[in-house]
Amino acid sequence: MNKVKVTICGKEFSLKTDEAPSYFTELAKKVDADIYEMASSAENMSIQSAAILVALASYDEVKKANDSIDNIRTQIKEYVDDACKARLERDEALKNEKSLLAKISSLENELKIKHMKSDIDEQLTLDDTKDKDKDKEKTSSSK
Numbered sequence: 001m002n003k004v005k006v007t008i009c010g011k012e013f014s015l016k017t018d019e020a021p022s023y024f025t026e027l028a029k030k031v032d033a034d035i036y037e038m039a040s041s042a043e044n045m046s047i048q049s050a051a052i053l054v055a056l057a058s059y060d061e062v063k064k065a066n067d068s069i070d071n072i073r074t075q076i077k078e079y080v081d082d083a084c085k086a087r088l089e090r091d092e093a094l095k096n097e098k099s100l101l102a103k104i105s106s107l108e109n110e111l112k113i114k115h116m117k118s119d120i121d122e123q124l125t126l127d128d129t130k131d132k133d134k135d136k137e138k139t140s141s142s143k
Contacts, residue, residue: 008032009047034058 004021005014006028015024031054039050 009035009051 001016001018002021003014003016004024005012006024007013008028008031013028017024034054034057035047035050038053039045039047
């Protein structure tokens with residue numbers, strides 16, 4: 001735990017923090033400058049009124065920043081959800097692709113087999129025709 005002393009509007013404050021002392025020193029300088037700037041922006045504004053307005057502006061800034069962070073978190077969650085959905089769709093498409101490739105391979109094999117059968121049938125028909133022609137020749141030569 002670090003101890004740090006800061007001065008804001010002439011008043012010294014002692015703080016205990018887990019942060020580096022330089023961090024709070026810089027914050028205190030900014031708060032001090034903002035209060036004096038606010039006080040000098042309007043006539044007859046007290047330091048207390050200026051401090052209240054600076055605190056209000058700071059809370060406004062923090063709230064808007066937190067709202068923005070929440071919005072970014074929501075967008076990131078949506079992007080992550082979309083990415084997960086896209087990954088699942090991709091995985092399904094890859095699975096379908098494998099299935100279709102296997103089916104194509106099977107159909108190509110069936111087609112090869114049909115071509116082979118056709119070629120064999122054609123060859124058998126040619127052989128039968130040749131055999132019949134030879135038989136005819138034998139028959140006509142024996143007469």
